[in-house]
Amino acid sequence: MAATIRDIAKEAGVSVATVSRLINKSGYVGARTAARVQDAIERLGFRSNAIGRSLSTAKTRTFGVIVPALSNPVFAEAVSGVTACARKAGYHVMITATNYDSAEELATVGTFMEQRVDAMILTVANAGKSPALDLLDTAALPYVLIYNEPPCTGRPAVTIDNAAAGAKVAEVLQDLGHRRMAMISGRFAESDRASARRDGFLAGAHSAGLAMPSVREVDFIALNVDAVLKDLFDDPPTAPTALFCSNDLLAISVIGALDRMGLPVPQNVSVIGFDGIAIGTHLHPTLATVIQPSREMGEVAAQHLLHRLAGEKATPPCRLPFTLRLGESAGPAGNARPADLQDPANPREGDSHYDR
DSSP states (O other): OOOOHHHHHHHHTSOHHHHHHHHHTOSOOOHHHHHHHHHHHHHHTOOTHHHHGGGOSOOOOEEEEEESOSSSHHHHHHHHHHHHHHHHTTOEEEEEEOTTOHHHHHHHHHHHHHTTOSEEEEOOSOTTSOHHHHHHHHHTOOEEEESOOOSSTTSOEEEOOHHHHHHHHHHHHHHTTOOOEEEEEEOGGGOHHHHHHHHHHHHHHHHTTOOOOEEEEEOTTTOOOHHHHHHHTSSGGGSOSEEEESSHHHHHHHHHHHHHTTOOTTTTOEEEEEEOOGGGGGSSSOOEEEEOOHHHHHHHHHHHHHHHHTTOOOOOOEEOOOEEEOOTTOOOSSSOOOTTSOOTTSOEEOSOOOOO
16 A cells, blocks of 8 residues: 555654655744655655646546534534535535644544545635645635635635624623623534634624623633633622623533533523524523534535536635524623514524625
8 A cells, every 4th residue: 555644754753744844845844843744755666646636637526525524513504515515516525623623633534535525625723724724726726715704705605704703792782781701612623613703792782881801711622611601700799791602512511510600601600602503592591602604605515616627717706695684692790671572583694695
């Protein structure tokens, strides 16, 4: 079996990213490290056509799909949209998750290229600084991002306006009378989406003349919220009355932890999540959340790739509209619920651009 980039990296004692930079001449590699990699290449009989094979004129009619986690239903929804569209066009789909690890993103892109997928749909940690996307750009392999908002328009993406959604959350909480807010998020280094939501939320609070919300980070996978909440609510007079969570799974964990602390939702604390996963409507209290059109994102991304493979030009990033569903977990500051509070069955559409 021919050696792969992973084999070379292991033999040389370096990362897959380092091997990729050397082979593709896409970045600096020190002389000693380059020599070790070159020695490994020669010992294992590696030929750089491991990547070149992915550029072969032979088509596999396969899409590679890379998401941070399949345990989060929001990504599963997008994958279902990709799969439905791809299968209708006669394409197969290969799916993997990277656990929010940028090194794993690069390794997986390399593996998919070795498997000669025709194109990729992916969500990366940071679309503005991604070795995986750099490799795809170098190889000129068609791809579309989902959820990410790339800072450069040359990278096609299907997403929402995350900053506008964060600002909408601040606006809604202010309308409910909340003056002390906080945000709990997964690691910002692992999610440019969470960073944009934070920026919009803080800007929205600032525009309303409110105190700057506290912001705390937790691990995306472990969701270790107890210590963070204990710290936030250690001083009741200054504790937040409302929390914005960067995704719904985190919001659900937060609601459970608050209940264990004797702070029921929404009587003591309001909580708003992000994603709009279906299980949120079956909880008690039902989850207030920003709804992303995840399945539609997957469908639109797959359609864009089919157009690219048919010879059309890459499309610029497009934003789909979000909505905010005001479920039972978000109530007014204090215990009384006003009569004119919006019915949770009628979500508010966000002020996002619909830019196809």
